[in-house]
Amino acid sequence: xxxxxxxxxxxxxxxxxxxxxEERDNFLRxxxxxxxxxxxxxxxxxxxxxxxxxxxxxxxxxxxxxxDGKEITTxxxxxxxxxxxxxxxxxxxxxxxxxxxxDDVQVLEFPATWLKEIAKHPVIxxxxxxxxxxxxxxxxxxxxxxxxxxxxxxxxxxxxxLCVMHGFDPRGFELPYGKALIASRLGMExxxxxxxxxxxxxxxxxxxxxxxxxxxIEAMEDFVCDHCSMAGECPTHYNLSSFPENKNKKxxx
Amino acid sequence: xxxxxxxxxxxxxxxxxxxxxEERDNFLRxxxxxxxxxxxxxxxxxxxxxxxxxxxxxxxxxxxxxxDGKEITTxxxxxxxxxxxxxxxxxxxxxxxxxxxxDDVQVLEFPATWLKEIAKHPVIxxxxxxxxxxxxxxxxxxxxxxxxxxxxxxxxxxxxxLCVMHGFDPRGFELPYGKALIASRLGMExxxxxxxxxxxxxxxxxxxxxxxxxxxIEAMEDFVCDHCSMAGECPTHYNLSSFPENKNKKxxx
DNA sequence: CGACACTTTGAAGACGATCAACGCCGGTGG
DNA sequence: CCACCGGCGTTGATCGTCTTCAAAGTGTCG
Numbered sequence: 071x072x073x074x075x076x077x078x079x080x081x082x083x084x085x086x087x088x089x090x091x092e093e094r095d096n097f098l099r100x101x102x103x104x105x106x107x108x109x110x111x112x113x114x115x116x117x118x119x120x121x122x123x124x125x126x127x128x129x130x131x132x133x134x135x136x137x138d139g140k141e142i143t144t145x146x147x148x149x150x151x152x153x154x155x156x157x158x159x160x161x162x163x164x165x166x167x168x169x170x171x172x173d174d175v176q177v178l179e180f181p182a183t184w185l186k187e188i189a190k191h192p193v194i195x196x197x198x199x200x201x202x203x204x205x206x207x208x209x210x211x212x213x214x215x216x217x218x219x220x221x222x223x224x225x226x227x228x229x230x231x232l233c234v235m236h237g238f239d240p241r242g243f244e245l246p247y248g249k250a251l252i253a254s255r256l257g258m259e260x261x262x263x264x265x266x267x268x269x270x271x272x273x274x275x276x277x278x279x280x281x282x283x284x285x286x287i288e289a290m291e292d293f294v295c296d297h298c299s300m301a302g303e304c305p306t307h308y309n310l311s312s313f314p315e316n317k318n319k320k321x322x323x
Numbered sequence: 324x325x326x327x328x329x330x331x332x333x334x335x336x337x338x339x340x341x342x343x344x345e346e347r348d349n350f351l352r353x354x355x356x357x358x359x360x361x362x363x364x365x366x367x368x369x370x371x372x373x374x375x376x377x378x379x380x381x382x383x384x385x386x387x388x389x390x391d392g393k394e395i396t397t398x399x400x401x402x403x404x405x406x407x408x409x410x411x412x413x414x415x416x417x418x419x420x421x422x423x424x425x426d427d428v429q430v431l432e433f434p435a436t437w438l439k440e441i442a443k444h445p446v447i448x449x450x451x452x453x454x455x456x457x458x459x460x461x462x463x464x465x466x467x468x469x470x471x472x473x474x475x476x477x478x479x480x481x482x483x484x485l486c487v488m489h490g491f492d493p494r495g496f497e498l499p500y501g502k503a504l505i506a507s508r509l510g511m512e513x514x515x516x517x518x519x520x521x522x523x524x525x526x527x528x529x530x531x532x533x534x535x536x537x538x539x540i541e542a543m544e545d546f547v548c549d550h551c552s553m554a555g556e557c558p559t560h561y562n563l564s565s566f567p568e569n570k571n572k573k574x575x576x
Numbered sequence: 577c578g579a580c581a582c583t584t585t586g587a588a589g590a591c592g593a594t595c596a597a598c599g600c601c602g603g604t605g606g
Numbered sequence: 607c608c609a610c611c612g613g614c615g616t617t618g619a620t621c622g623t624c625t626t627c628a629a630a631g632t633g634t635c636g
Contacts, residue, residue: 156456190445199455204413212466217395260614261592261594265616512625
């Protein structure tokens with residue numbers, strides 16, 4: 071029984087919010103566990119969509135290749151997140167990105183039809199819609215940030231979101247994966263990431279190797295804008311006022 | 324009766340695909356028409372979400388302001404598209420962007436609760452999930468393009484999508500709105516857009532004032548990658564092989 | 577005709593990508 | 607135990623691209 075094996079992951083699933091544990095476990099019985107080791111692919115872009123996944127442990131990288139062979143990391147999913155939701159629900163029955171295990175990973179695998187089935191459940195349907203809306207919002211904001219913010223600012227935002235999402239201690243935590251991966255996630259080169267991280271020391275974020283320390287917790291409060299207050303998953307603007315180019319500018323209420 | 328007034332817009336609504344016209348009109352009776360003139364706002368970012376909209380005529384610009392007062396155009400919606408869907412479905416009950424009429428606009432306005440109600444309908448629920456998944460895919464790809472493609476390429480992609488979505492004649496059509504707006508939509512400055520458009524002449528796209536001509540229709544065929552083939556709404560890569568930096572690189576199958 | 581909004585062009589500067597080299601660390605094998 | 611190697615991250619120098627600021631051109635509408 072899955073819920074015995076991964077109680078933490080299962081209990082916090084947004085997918086089943088508002089559903090009784092019994093009904094939920096009933097749904098979950100359709101799935102089985104799949105283990106992958108670092109570097110293994112769960113599926114490749116272009117594969118026909120046959121399954122739907124919930125990450126139980128480890129981190130999974132969603133990758134899309136550009137025509138010139140470069141890899142862009144669309145997202146990094148950790149425990150409790152779902153993979154392949156969108157691909158199933160689209161009319162286009164192929165995966166739009168590849169999924170690769172960053173660490174050793176355990177996922178719950180369900181048949182694709184199962185998702186369409188449970189999506190008919192009114193509560194679950196709204197849960198999916200809600201989490202998808204939230205994801206859209208995040209992607210839109212990140213896209214906007216690529217056009218309007220400097221590398222340093224985007225890194226600061228990412229670190230803050232990382233900290234909030236994983237429940238890390240803002241006074242000191244370790245990056246959960248390599249810097250090259252984060253750089254790819256942010257759509258920049260590793261060198262650029264490295265340099266950007268260095269400049270953040272002047273803005274209240276210290277970084278030594280993989281250790282990150284938010285020195286100015288007050289500044290972090292500013293970070294919780296109205297976007298964030300809703301779910302803690304909103305990528306926002308770190309400590310904007312500390313960036314010289316943002317002096318004398320109105321803040322993001 | 325709305326369906327009499329805007330038959331084209333209503334009949335092509337993805338929201339009601341697979342629903343009988345009678346049942347659909349039954350749903351639509353809850354709405355009423357709202358007219359706006361150019362420059363008027365339908366709602367502002369931060370407003371409590373009270374309504375849900377379907378665009379009947381004209382174009383609506385979705386705007387998000389950055390902390391420094393700059394405006395980024397998140398999306399430009401035309402006839403048959405919905406506005407405010409995501410904002411309703413999120414736990415956060417405020418609009419995440421402002422909506423402004425570009426032209427004189429007519430929208431169908433529904434109470435927000437109506438959407439949550441009809442979302443319980445299994446077919447409509449899947450319709451919403453499907454269109455939202457598709458939108459997510461588009462936003463993700465555009466975000467990726469901001470990191471990987473040149474300005475000229477992004478403009479080419481946009482023009483192609485514009486042409487397909489609006490059913491324009493690729494051998495010559497007029498831009499449906501100003502260039503400054505398009506530049507904002509693409510996350511670049513008007514000057515950059517202007518210069519980028521000029522360079523496209525070397526890649527089979529002529530532009531004089533607002534008139535766009537795709538000279539190399541064969542090249543456009545390449546544009547229809549597997550993403551596009553599904554719905555014609557996929558932003559892809561215009562005529563990649565004509566860009567010198569993409570010679571000898573594998574194509575996007 | 578003139579006012580105004582929009583677009584284009586030009587020149588300067590900032591920023592990130594790229595290429596190259598170095599340092600650091602863990603593992604492997606002699 | 608030490609030498610070697612490969613993965614990863616940093617640093618430096620250079621280049622191309624986009625933004626910015628400034629000014630001129632174009633069109634429309636009164």
